[in-house]
Amino acid sequence: TLEILGNKDLVKQLIESKYDLVLTDPFVGSGVILAKYLNLPVVFNVRWINRGEGHIFMAPSPLSYIPVPESGLTDKMDFIQRLKNVFFYSIIKSQENKMLLIYEELCSKYIEGGCSIVSLLQQADIWLFRSDFVFDFPRPTMPNVVYISGFQCKPAEPLPADLENFVQSSGEHGVIIMSLGALVNELPNDITDEIATVFSKMPQKVINYTYLNVLYNFVKFTN
Structure with a gap:
């Protein structure tokens, strides 16, 4: 966000594009600051935020039974x-x-009159909650929460031939799927070597699954 808001040409382009909303992950608070700067509605697509579970952050959560x-x-x-x-x-x-201290600095620098990152997160227009209340203990929720558990699930498809051969080559031992997300590139070499050493001693084949987490996307609707 610092790089975006500091780039006047890019900010001008975003304003002139007239986006309808900002779809962002509240785990990184920069998305809501950018939405506030552009005066756009905010939609969250997540359950977890940078301070933990989303319900506790945006809905009444009595600690006596939550x-x-x-x-x-x-x-x-x-x-x-x-x-x-x-x-x-x-x-x-x-x-x-x-x-949240780093976000308070961004608020004071780029938002007229300042702002609170906590209040910006709580003012989100819609929470697309990647969960289902039937799996949770009874608790209060909010009217702007839409539960979308399973929206990323798709029917299983056959593995590519090379990956299928790799999996089958493990025989009765099966495979281990390990995922560190985008953090895998940040691991120190000594820790990476230690993980590889441990896996090399196991009979299972190992697949390391990584992904790049998209922090936020602009959404433009067509009439």
């Missing part, structure tokens, strides 16, 4: 478990304060 992710708790908690839940929530809040 378990914080990674706490290992359910919606049925005794007093000690509720204290544990509050403790986990406090950790999330402290991490949030540190992680």
Whole structure:
């Protein structure tokens, strides 16, 4: 976003293109800042944000019966478990304060009158939630949340011939699919070598699946 907003020619091009909305991943807050600068509606396509689970961020989430992710708790908690839940929530809040500082600087620099990255995230017009409430404990939600679990799932197709041969060559041991996402390129060489050494001692064949996460896309509708 810093590179985009600092490029006057690119900003002019974005404004003149008259986009209808910004589709962004709130895990990186720069998308909503850019949308605010361009005065465009915002649509989130995610469940997780930079401070954790999206529900806790944008909907009432009483800690007495809403378990914080990674706490290992359910919606049925005794007093000690509720204290544990509050403790986990406090950790999330402290991490949030540190992680969001960089965005506050962008807000003060490019948004007239300043802004709060937290308030921008909470003002999203639509949350396309990659989840389904039937898999969660009962909890409050918001009217601008649309549950779209499974939208990326497609019927299975045959593997390409070369990959099929690779998988079958592992025999009865099967294969291991490992994914580090885009972070795989950021791993230090010593850690990469250690991972490769461990896998080399295993009977299974290993497939390393990587992807490039798209932070945000502009969407233009045609009438």
